[in-house]
Amino acid sequence: VCVIRLLNKTENKATFLQAFLNSVYGQNQIIRFNAGGNREGLNYSQIKAMELPWPNNEQEFERIRIIIEKAYKYLNVNQINLSKLQSLKSGLMQNLLSGKVRVKI
Numbered sequence: 001v002c003v004i005r006l007l008n009k010t011e012n013k014a015t016f017l018q019a020f021l022n023s024v025y026g027q028n029q030i031i032r033f034n035a036g037g038n039r040e041g042l043n044y045s046q047i048k049a050m051e052l053p054w055p056n057n058e059q060e061f062e063r064i065r066i067i068i069e070k071a072y073k074y075l076n077v078n079q080i081n082l083s084k085l086q087s088l089k090s091g092l093m094q095n096l097l098s099g100k101v102r103v104k105i
């Protein structure tokens with residue numbers, strides 16, 4: 001199993017790499033390379049064979065990082081709202097099923 005370390009590591013590059021490896025495209029490559037083995041994990045040659053779209057300059061990394069962070073914030077807000085709605089639904093269902101609230105026909 002290998003550890004991936006970036007040369008000239010920056011927050012922009014680390015964010016990009018993390019987002020790529022967690023993306024459907026990155027996960028599909030990991031699954032494809034990992035298929036058929038007894039142990040989970042990728043070796044050096046498998047990691048080296050991964051196709052990774054690497055931006056040309058730091059400004060491009062910066063723009064991508066900003067978009068990724070906005071997307072994560074958007075997903076986080078929606079996850080919080082979903083949790084609130086699920087909790088509200090659960091409470092309303094409990095009230096209806098217990099007879100605490102009557103439904104008028």
